[in-house]
Amino acid sequence: MALDTQHGIPVARTIADLRGEVNAWRKESLTVGFVPTMGALHEGHVSLVEAAKAACDRVVVSIFVNPTQFAPGEDFEAYPRTEAADAEKLKDKAALIFAPNAAEMYAPDFSTTVTVMEVTKDLEGAARPTHFAGVATVVAKLLLAVLPDKAIFGQKDYQQLLTIKRMVRDLNIPVEIVGGPTLREEDGLAMSSRNAYLSPDERKVAGKLNVILRETAHAVAKGAPIPAATEAGIAALMEAGFASVDYLEIRNAETLDPFPSGKPDAPARILVAARIGKTRLIDNMPVE
Template sequence: MQVTKTVEATRSLVKQWKREGKTIGLVPTMGFLHEGHASLIRKCREENDIVVVSDFVNPTQFGPNEDLEAYPRDFERDCALCEKMGADLIFNPQPEEMYQDPCAYVSIHTLSDTLCGKTRPIHFKGVCTVVSKLFHIAAPDKAYFGQKDAQQLAIIRKMVRDLNFDVEIVGCPIVREADGLAKSSRNTYLNDEERKAALCLSRAVKRGQEVIRTGCESEAVLKEMRAVIEAEPLARVDYVSVVDALTMQPVERVEKDVLVAMAVYIGVIIGCIAQYTVMPLAA
């Protein structure tokens, strides 16, 4: 496995692989890799000749009061995991390598104005910009993103269509701890008490799945889910919402292709833990 720190070195490797006719898969990450990332890398390994993992805490997707400095980092452990998972390259640039007096950016309206976009107004502009840059640098045939960040995934899919990126976006299922908490680098912020409190999220998901059915009112589902979370004193709901899975706009009734999304603060953690959940309708 190789490690690159510069755009040029990465591009040079990618061009060589392309010349050899190899297909390239990209797993964009902010590092501090966990089993969720591992599942993306595994899927990528299965579907491509070359697996590139980018490992970069992107400053432009953090707001001024968010957790850029506190965001957990452990590059050595990331390297070990990537090596074990059979990655061919980790691209690990410093912010100065990625941003030099930046003026141009990629953004998206409508899909970025709702849900997490309300409390994090610049977040998805940062995400779209860095993902565009990574696509231009690594020139992947396929790129892998977790369904946990469902709004991000919907935005990237729409961005790819709107801007004609020649990349296939692959969404991968949420990976959970044994007790139900979705794996997330930010779980490391939680102390023991908060870690227990955070289980209200997966309990709310479970409760939602019990009551949800095609053709029911969204409010019926949301009421039950909110009740579960509000029973937990350390939890503060940012939002729980039933939205169209493509446009991220709220819908009043649960029909085909809806997404139930939520973001909940646990304790006094900096930033927001977004625990999105795609809810497949009962068959």
């Protein structure tokens, strides 16, 4: 099957076509960077692609809304699919888009799941119990399809980043996993494809998420006990207009383990997931 060029950038629809292109680059001794996405690209995604381009000779960007990481009742059907607009953002940055359909990624009798223990056991893992198995499985498949030198993942999905690093280490997949910084809107809201779901009033509330997160992290850095600070942070989010808070936690930045003493005694990260209306937002930042 020939590559699709309707968007002005080559698009591979099959793993065979993807591998054909990457193998041709390898024969020229070119290095390969990879940025996996679910599409609906924003400047945060573009920054990851630019980082990959700065580090490697050629960049592949995948666009695939992965069904196995969505639980029943989540927004799989509603998740924005904007391939033409995404391709426009990738011109002069990526050398190839990999945009398979579900049948290409998952055979009808597909029966293998990649499960990463420990780092996925709570936070997002508790709120969305099937999520990380779906993420790890599809990312393993994508990494093995591309076999890039480097793969870039955003730090906004911090627990996901640690999960992928652990999986690659444990399975000896020969890819360097690199975390890219979170890009933010003018009011500090972390860029996300799901921000498009927010109504104007909800968007105003959403802009307070990073502010309260930063205030909570600052309080702990100044000596406040973690339980008291996070409890106050949750109360502030509810007062600001959030409908619910799945979690607001300060954890070890490497393992995501809690701090039993109530004080950080190692590099720490604050992580949050909160809902406004039907939209679920996540964010995180270091405790400095």
